[in-house]
Amino acid sequence: MRSYRVAVVGALGAVGQQMVRILERSSLAVSSLKPLDIEENAGKQVSFRDKMWTVETSGKGKFIDVDIALFSAGAEASEILAPIAVSEGAVVIDNSSQWRMTDGVPLVIPEVNPEALRSHKGLIANPNCSTIQMLVALKPLHDAFTIKRVVVSTYQAVSGSGAAAIRELREQTQAVLDGRQAVAQVYPHPIAFNALPQIDVFLENGYTKEEMKMVNETHKMLDPNILVSPTAVRIPVFRGHSESINLEFEKPFELEKVFELYKHAPGVRLVDDPGHLAYPLALDAEDRYEVFVGRLRRDPSIENGLNMWVVSDNLLKGAALNTVQIAEKLVEMDLIGR
Amino acid sequence: MRSYRVAVVGALGAVGQQMVRILERSSLAVSSLKPLDIEENAGKQVSFRDKMWTVETSGKGKFIDVDIALFSAGAEASEILAPIAVSEGAVVIDNSSQWRMTDGVPLVIPEVNPEALRSHKGLIANPNCSTIQMLVALKPLHDAFTIKRVVVSTYQAVSGSGAAAIRELREQTQAVLDGRQAVAQVYPHPIAFNALPQIDVFLENGYTKEEMKMVNETHKMLDPNILVSPTAVRIPVFRGHSESINLEFEKPFELEKVFELYKHAPGVRLVDDPGHLAYPLALDAEDRYEVFVGRLRRDPSIENGLNMWVVSDNLLKGAALNTVQIAEKLVEMDLIGR
Numbered sequence: 263m264r265s266y267r268v269a270v271v272g273a274l275g276a277v278g279q280q281m282v283r284i285l286e287r288s289s290l291a292v293s294s295l296k297p298l299d300i301e302e303n304a305g306k307q308v309s310f311r312d313k314m315w316t317v318e319t320s321g322k323g324k325f326i327d328v329d330i331a332l333f334s335a336g337a338e339a340s341e342i343l344a345p346i347a348v349s350e351g352a353v354v355i356d357n358s359s360q361w362r363m364t365d366g367v368p369l370v371i372p373e374v375n376p377e378a379l380r381s382h383k384g385l386i387a388n389p390n391c392s393t394i395q396m397l398v399a400l401k402p403l404h405d406a407f408t409i410k411r412v413v414v415s416t417y418q419a420v421s422g423s424g425a426a427a428i429r430e431l432r433e434q435t436q437a438v439l440d441g442r443q444a445v446a447q448v449y450p451h452p453i454a455f456n457a458l459p460q461i462d463v464f465l466e467n468g469y470t471k472e473e474m475k476m477v478n479e480t481h482k483m484l485d486p487n488i489l490v491s492p493t494a495v496r497i498p499v500f501r502g503h504s505e506s507i508n509l510e511f512e513k514p515f516e517l518e519k520v521f522e523l524y525k526h527a528p529g530v531r532l533v534d535d536p537g538h539l540a541y542p543l544a545l546d547a548e549d550r551y552e553v554f555v556g557r558l559r560r561d562p563s564i565e566n567g568l569n570m571w572v573v574s575d576n577l578l579k580g581a582a583l584n585t586v587q588i589a590e591k592l593v594e595m596d597l598i599g600r
Numbered sequence: 601m602r603s604y605r606v607a608v609v610g611a612l613g614a615v616g617q618q619m620v621r622i623l624e625r626s627s628l629a630v631s632s633l634k635p636l637d638i639e640e641n642a643g644k645q646v647s648f649r650d651k652m653w654t655v656e657t658s659g660k661g662k663f664i665d666v667d668i669a670l671f672s673a674g675a676e677a678s679e680i681l682a683p684i685a686v687s688e689g690a691v692v693i694d695n696s697s698q699w700r701m702t703d704g705v706p707l708v709i710p711e712v713n714p715e716a717l718r719s720h721k722g723l724i725a726n727p728n729c730s731t732i733q734m735l736v737a738l739k740p741l742h743d744a745f746t747i748k749r750v751v752v753s754t755y756q757a758v759s760g761s762g763a764a765a766i767r768e769l770r771e772q773t774q775a776v777l778d779g780r781q782a783v784a785q786v787y788p789h790p791i792a793f794n795a796l797p798q799i800d801v802f803l804e805n806g807y808t809k810e811e812m813k814m815v816n817e818t819h820k821m822l823d824p825n826i827l828v829s830p831t832a833v834r835i836p837v838f839r840g841h842s843e844s845i846n847l848e849f850e851k852p853f854e855l856e857k858v859f860e861l862y863k864h865a866p867g868v869r870l871v872d873d874p875g876h877l878a879y880p881l882a883l884d885a886e887d888r889y890e891v892f893v894g895r896l897r898r899d900p901s902i903e904n905g906l907n908m909w910v911v912s913d914n915l916l917k918g919a920a921l922n923t924v925q926i927a928e929k930l931v932e933m934d935l936i937g938r
Contacts, residue, residue: 455837495755499794567829
């Protein structure tokens with residue numbers, strides 16, 4: 263059986279650490295791990311499958327002995343390093359936003375559009391966290407009833423903005439409880455005990471970049487004909503994005519059938535028992551691999567309408583896990599060259 | 601000039617205290633205040649316009665010398681006490697859910713449907729908090745472009761559930777920061793660093809009571825032809841409800857015109873300047889009377905679509921303030937008998 267030399271770029275970051283942990287638990291045959299990070303972290307040790315691996319600085323020449331490079335180093339680093347890694351022969355799976363909408367770069371969720379991997383030229387992009395969990399939930403319904411329009415409002419955790427944001431929520435929260443002033447640095451306004459209707463920067467059309475990612479990535483991965491109307495909101499949650507999703511289908515549907523589809527949908531866990539107050543919750547999704555779906559109910563305001571509540575761990579399926587699953591799928595489909 | 605004898609039922613509760621404070625600042629000519637509450641609070645003192653007023657137990661005979669009774673004592677107390685107060689000659693404005701959908705009981709937001717007050721028979725109901733702020737924002741747009749359909753997702757503060765819920769959020773939050781277990785009592789699941797897609801109990805159709813209030817009260821107050829598709833969610837915010845609202849109009853509209861309408865709409869404060877990262881925020885709405893509207897942007901997924909973000913203090917416009925404003929309107933329209 264073939265085994266793979268894997269590099270993780272940004273191995274000491276929040277998502278990078280999750281990548282190493284998920285890789286460790288995965289069935290992927292890894293012959294060597296190469297943790298790469300910024301210069302000040304070089305020399306540190308990363309534990310992986312009962313061995314310690316030394317962190318090196320990433321750069322030219324570092325990918326010559328690498329089969330698969332998982333990138334989680336941000337868009338700027340990826341712009342420079344990903345082409346280097348590809349030219350040195352590695353297959354790059356990049357978690358940043360840098361290449362997602364680039365023509366010829368597959369943007370992939372294994373449960374949604376694995377076939378897009380066949381045309382890869384060494385570089386594959388991992389989608390935005392809020393898009394991933396939405397599309398894992400939407401895919402089986404789109405196949406069955408053809409989604410016409412999506413109205414989505416998100417309830418996003420701070421960990422999507424990295425370690426500094428997690429610290430900021432913690433510090434601001436303690437300050438408020440102690441009667442002190444909350445100081446905002448990562449976000450433009452205090453996030454503790456607040457709801458911020460802004461994620462990423464504003465664009466000309468009044469939408470944020472985060473909101474337009476949900477539109478554009480849905481078109482690239484699922485179907486360019488699906489209309490998406492998004493509102494992305496940050497709330498004081500550490501981990502786990504929640505989404506309130508309203509769907510309009512082309513075809514009539516039975517609610518029973520939706521439940522049935524979700525019982526067998528890949529990557530989905532149905533949690534929907536209002537009688538026992540069971541529905542997906544951010545706190546329950548922490549450290550879990552699935553996309554949780556619940557509060558399924560017909561929307562009587564349109565002919566073929568459905569409301570639902572979708573939750574997933576933004577650091578796992580929303581980032582590190584999906585990246586590793588792309589690697590697994592590439593191996594399964596025998597799409598790693600050399 | 602005529603002056604009024606005012607009773608506040610539940611005067612020591614979270615909303616009752618706000619009622620007394622707002623009444624104090626209002627232009628209403630109050631000749632006497634009668635604070636009523638449960639037996640264990642009888643004898644306590646309430647300060648109002650430089651005088652102390654002694655709390656009495658509410659019950660039969662207590663409304664004979666009262667012109668206006670503001671009720672914030674919950675649905676059960678209101679079921680028994682409101683008819684007593686009316687029979688003793690007081691005009692009751694009730695903040696509970698008890699009478700809202702009762703035929704013949706006007707349900708009123710002064711900015712939306714003041715004319716409904718004319719038919720009152722001694723009892724007027726104050727709407728649900730999430731409906732009030734939504735309809736204050738929707739009214740000018742409905743008048744101009746006729747709203748066909750509303751898809752709304754809420755981000756609601758815990759103060760809507762009373763003082764125990766405020767304590768619970770505070771205690772759970774401190775527990776999590778200290779690495780201890782969060783204990784849920786008021787809500788069925790922990791609210792600290794979480795998002796709960798359940799407010800009030802579930803009904804047969806899969807919606808919660810809170811969600812159906814938004815549907816039914818919109819029909820009663822604004823227009824029975826407006827289709828409303830709601831999702832009500834509790835988030836870890838102490839005060840201030842936020843709402844992500846998607847609208848579909850019958851008529852074409854210009855975004856410019858929406859801005860123009862909101863500059864002059866009663867009860868509305870427009871906060872919409874993405875270039876300076878200005879949009880409505882729950883923290884900024886605290887202790888403010890207005891309904892804040894922002895993030896106005898065309899929804900390109902339908903012909904006449906608009907997205908917006910609406911925030912207001914759920915204890916003020918969402919409860920105590922609207923109740924007092926109904927009293928003011930009754931006086932202004934000369935609808936207090938005797």
